[in-house]
Amino acid sequence: MKRWADHALARQWQQVPAGRKALLKAALWGLALVLVWQLAWLPAQARLQEAERKLTREHEIGVLLQRVTRAPVRVGGVARRTTPASLSESARLVGISVTGLQTRAGQVDISLQGPPAAVLSWLHSLEQEVEQLSNIQLQREGEALQARFVMELPD
Template sequence: MKRLNGKALVHQWQQLPAHRRTILTLVLWAVGLVVVWQLAWLPSQTRLRNADTRLAQEHELAALLKRVTQRQPQSAGTSEPFTPASLSERARLAGLQVAGLEARDGQLDVNLQGPPAAVLGWLHGLERDGGQVQRLQLQVVDEQLQVYLVMALTEG
């Protein structure tokens, strides 16, 4: 294999007609631009698209977080009032058995029973929704938790 030296290449270049040298120069510039395009521009565009996608996802998550955080305080203020009917329905939905509900003098006396996890979840929901418990007695009978509860009655 013959080794090419710089002087021989320059001599061959100069031997080419001027229009061919111009065409070859333009082709070399075009190839150079394509290489620059492939190595620099396209990867940066891909990174830019990925960044735009991530930004859009972050905006969606921020909007969701804003809706959730705005909904929580509103739920405490706009929840249905604590009435005998609403408490009985909540207890039924939680899988509890209501033994008695009595409303008197702005208070509501509640007797109910059920599995401990369901009872504690129901009590937590009452507290979270703004229920004002004035007295609470818990008693375990067999595998059931019995509750006697006195709370402030919300008229609605």
């Protein structure tokens, strides 16, 4: 095997003037830096930004879950009587609009809509108070959450 110094390319490189050698070396170093940038730095930055977006979304979901899972405060431990009028009033107080309220045979069909956190929190507190909710249907409508459910009225 030939030694590097005896190789034709090595002889041609030695014949290149010093100024041009410096220019070629600078161009090769620049090309190497661009390759390192494209292959290592940019994909890492993209992964970092994606991880930040996911973390922000998970944080938002965590805040929403904390709001929803807070237990309702009962005044003096006394449960109040649940009527269609009291349901409508309690929903209005937390910023939920009742869009439908029908009573039939000891049941109330309720349709309402409002901000997701308010609707879920209100449903959670109602379920703890009444414990007789059925056929709960949730549907997202833009920024609002619509809920429909059936509740058994106490005797």
